[in-house]
Amino acid sequence: MTLREAVLKALKEKNGDWISGETLSNHLNVSRTTIWKQVKTLLDAGYVIDSSPKKGYRITTPADLLSPNEVLPGLQTKLFGQNNFIYYQETDSTNKRARALAAEGYPEGTIVVAEKQIEGKGRRGRSWYSPIRQGIYLSLIIRPIIPLKQISRVSLLAAVAVSEALEEELNLTPQIKWPNDILINNRKIAGILSEAVTDTDSIEYIVIGIGLNINNPPEEFPDDFRTPPTSALGETQTPGSRINLLRRLLLSFENHYALLQRGDFTHTLEKAKSLSLVIGKEVRLDEKNIIISGLAFDIDDNGFLLVKDQSGTIHTVMSGEISVLPRPPIK
Ligand code: BT5
Numbered sequence: 001m002t003l004r005e006a007v008l009k010a011l012k013e014k015n016g017d018w019i020s021g022e023t024l025s026n027h028l029n030v031s032r033t034t035i036w037k038q039v040k041t042l043l044d045a046g047y048v049i050d051s052s053p054k055k056g057y058r059i060t061t062p063a064d065l066l067s068p069n070e071v072l073p074g075l076q077t078k079l080f081g082q083n084n085f086i087y088y089q090e091t092d093s094t095n096k097r098a099r100a101l102a103a104e105g106y107p108e109g110t111i112v113v114a115e116k117q118i119e120g121k122g123r124r125g126r127s128w129y130s131p132i133r134q135g136i137y138l139s140l141i142i143r144p145i146i147p148l149k150q151i152s153r154v155s156l157l158a159a160v161a162v163s164e165a166l167e168e169e170l171n172l173t174p175q176i177k178w179p180n181d182i183l184i185n186n187r188k189i190a191g192i193l194s195e196a197v198t199d200t201d202s203i204e205y206i207v208i209g210i211g212l213n214i215n216n217p218p219e220e221f222p223d224d225f226r227t228p229p230t231s232a233l234g235e236t237q238t239p240g241s242r243i244n245l246l247r248r249l250l251l252s253f254e255n256h257y258a259l260l261q262r263g264d265f266t267h268t269l270e271k272a273k274s275l276s277l278v279i280g281k282e283v284r285l286d287e288k289n290i291i292i293s294g295l296a297f298d299i300d301d302n303g304f305l306l307v308k309d310q311s312g313t314i315h316t317v318m319s320g321e322i323s324v325l326p327r328p329p330i331k
Contacts, residue, residue, distance in 0.1 A: 003028065005069065007038040011049065011059045020056035045089060046115065046133055064215075064242050066113045066136065071243055080140060080250045084110035090132070092119040095193055095209035098139035102197070102205040110141040111250070120211060123180070123193055128211045129222060134231070136212040136246055140253065143205050144261060148198060151206070152303035152318060153265055155180050155194045156272045158208050161253035162190050163275050169248045170232055170240055175277040177227075178296070178305050179319055182212075183277060187230035189213050210249070214240050265301060273299055278324055283307060287320030296322075 001009070006028055010019060021032040028035070039049055039057055048061045063070060068085040075081055084106055091097055094112040096119070101110060114137045120128030130137050144154065162182050163174040166189070174182050174189065182190035193209040213231035221229045232240040256268045273279060278296045285292045285307065294309035305317040 003030065003034070004038045004041055007035060008042060008047070008069070011057060014058060016058060016060045018052070018055040018058045023056070064239075065133070066115060066242055066246055071113075071246055074243075075247050075250065077250050077254045079109035080254045081111045082109065083107075086110065086112045088112070088114040090114065090116045090118065093117055093121045093209075094137050094139040095121055095195060095207050098141055098207040098209070099195060099197075102141045102207055106141055108141060108143040108205075112139045113137065113246070121193060121209070122191060128191060128193075129225075129229075130211065131216065131220070133242075134216045135214050136210065136242055136249070138212075138246065138249070139207050139209045140250075141205055141207055142257065144203055144257075146203065146260065146263075148201055148203060150265075150302055151196060151198070151203060152179070153260060153268070154206055154208065154303075155192055156299070156303040157256045157260055157268050158192045158194070158210060158253065160268050160271045160275070161249055161256055162192070162210060162212060164252040164271070165245050165249040166190075166232070168252075169245050170236055172232070172235055174275065176272060176275045177277045177324070178299065178322060179303075181227065183227070184230055184235050186228070187234075188225070188227040189230050189232070189235070212245070212249075214242050214245060265303075269299065269301065269303070272303075278305070278322060282325040284323045284325055285315075285317055285320045286323075287317060292317065293325075 007024060010024055010027060021035050024035045025032045043049055046065050047063045050058050067087050091114045094114050098112040116132035117130035117137050120130035120137060122128045159176045159180060159182060163176060166172045166174045172184055174184050177183050180192040181188055190212040194206055196206040197204045213229060215233045216231035218234035259267060281296055283296045292307055292315050294307040296305055296307050298306045300306055307315045307317055
């Protein structure tokens with residue numbers, strides 16, 4: 001245990017009561033100045049610590065930080081986050097970090113979490129707004145042993161896991177806007193960016209990046225987003241526990257992923273369909289500048305969207321930008 005962790009542990013053990021600098025310095029065998037320096041680093045990391053010249057230090061507000069120290073104690077996964085939990089106060093992009101780690105050989109189950117991203121990435125060169133300690137910025141490394149043609153299952157699986165975490169933890173009713181957006185009341189609360197490295201017929205690794213807005217005050221979002229944004233705070237009017245959401249999300253992901261690895265996608269697909277915002281809707285798809293318009297009527301077993309156009313032709317869509325059109329089809 002580092003000195004900083006020892007100071008944190010001693011503070012937490014007091015359950016909100018004061019502990020003097022002198023007691024801490026005797027207990028840990030370091031000077032009071034050293035104690036203060038450690039407290040300062042804890043403050044910088046986001047812990048709320050009161051200090052008083054007479055009484056010492058105390059922690060009264062639980063810190064909702066996504067560090068391994070805070071998250072691991074209640075994390076129920078067997079693999080994800082357990083052995084390789086990489087945590088940054090600030091980084092460029094957790095996907096970029098995770099890709100570098102995956103290329104170095106980091107195993108499946110590795111997660112990268114940041115309190116803030118300065119170059120958070122969306123798809124097609126777009127960016128992800130990632131203010132400090134308001135959302136979850138998470139990337140997972142997986143090395144699935146599945147046929148290459150099933151690769152799209154993975155993004156859908158991540159969307160289901162995010163939705164379940166929001167349902168179970170906060171009682172929200174999210175919808176999946178195929179393939180990678182999570183919306184609540186037509187406002188975007190989360191986005192997913194999957195980046196894969198493949199051989200000719202197999203998958204080497206996939207980094208799944210998840211950005212989830214939790215305690216963002218709605219008025220602080222930039223006003224030029226493609227889809228109006230929202231956060232858990234915006235929906236429930238109460239601050240949510242990022243720690244609990246992250247734990248739920250990892251557990252839900254792990255459960256669905258275990259099924260996927262066994263070749264069983266039925267349950268995940270059913271859930272994805274039941275949460276789908278686009279099934280049954282008239283849509284317009286832009287896939288690499290090829291435009292398809294028609295009725296989105298199903299998601300197939302590979303996670304592809306099935307769209308029937310005016311002429312009755314069925315298009316199997318693997319990815320793309322989708323707009324849900326307001327009017328029903330003209331018969
Ligand atoms: C996505 O892209 O929705 C995927 C976002 C993935 C972000 C995570 S965070 C952890 C990991 N590390 C990364 O670097 N990235 C992943 P896309 O569908 O292209 O949506 C991006 C668009 O959504 C932007 O152009 C904005 O219009 C909007 N947007 C940006 N930040 C947002 C936010 N926080 N909430 C809602 N909408 C946002």
